[in-house]
Amino acid sequence: MRTLVIGNKNYSSWSLRPWLLMRQFGLAFEEVRLPLDTPEFHRRIGDYSPTARVPVLRDGDEVIWDSLAICETVNERWLGDRGWPQDGRARAAARCAVAEMHSGFAALRTQLPMNCRRSPAAPHWDASAERDIARVQAIWADLRSRFGAGGAFLCGDFGIVDAMYAPVCVRFRAYGVPVDANAAAFIDSIYSLPAMREWLLAAAAELESLPPTDGIAGIAA
Incomplete structure (x- = not known):
């Protein structure tokens, strides 16, 4: 089973990237959301990511921990190369x-x-x-x-x-x-x-609030 570990939908720009690609192409995956810069995040992120950052994709026992690497892996394994232009x-x-x-x-x-x-x-x-x-x-x-x-x-x-x-x-x-x-x-x-609308609705429903900075612990490329 594919598992995508992400941060807050409101704040985590890097999480949005592979999530949007996977959801818009209709791939099934389990989503694990860890609120950034919280005790829960710091307690649990080590179970998923070797860098202690999000996003990270788990495919069985394999770990892919960079947003672009996730997108490339998704494209190669499950999209039939539709993620890139054919020309x-x-x-x-x-x-x-x-x-x-x-x-x-x-x-x-x-x-x-x-x-x-x-x-x-x-x-x-x-x-x-x-x-x-x-x-x-x-x-x-x-x-x-x-x-x-x-x-x-x-x-x-x-x-x-x-x-x-x-x-x-x-x-x-x-x-x-x-x-x-x-x-x-x-x-x-x-x-x-549709996938973007889904993300934005979920972001609007989140209760967490973080300082206005992109340097929050847990945000990764």
Whole structure:
């Protein structure tokens, strides 16, 4: 049985990524939610993750503990390679965009941490975060213009690249980030996914509240 261990749905951006991919593609899995930065989390996370972070996928006795590694494993084992575009150029571009998301955008992460329940207020981010915001929109525009004509997502059909940028969509909406028409359309597409709506409803129902930081113990790539 597959088990996906995640943090709070309201806050855990990295947990959202593989969860959304798996749920949207209809994969059955057991969900274990460990509230971040709590005694329960610190007591139980060692039973699941060698890094003491989430997300982590357990497939039988095997442990996959990185969000992108989880998405790649899911794609190889259970999606028949549908997680990536079939066109070689589109696949290469999507992989580049995912790698940049996985390792970059530190200012965006720090200054606009994911909070699904947040209502937009006055902008407070600095020039470094603004550069990240502009770069994200440039990536989206490039992928959509070159590879997105066949569908509503970055390379046409929903896949890993879209799941990896889904938390950015939440950030942009939650903080009222001004976006161009292409970005707005992509955000609408992410929010229209049944799996995304399910995640957001669950996030809204959570009772935990954490400080506004993306550096909370337990959040991992």
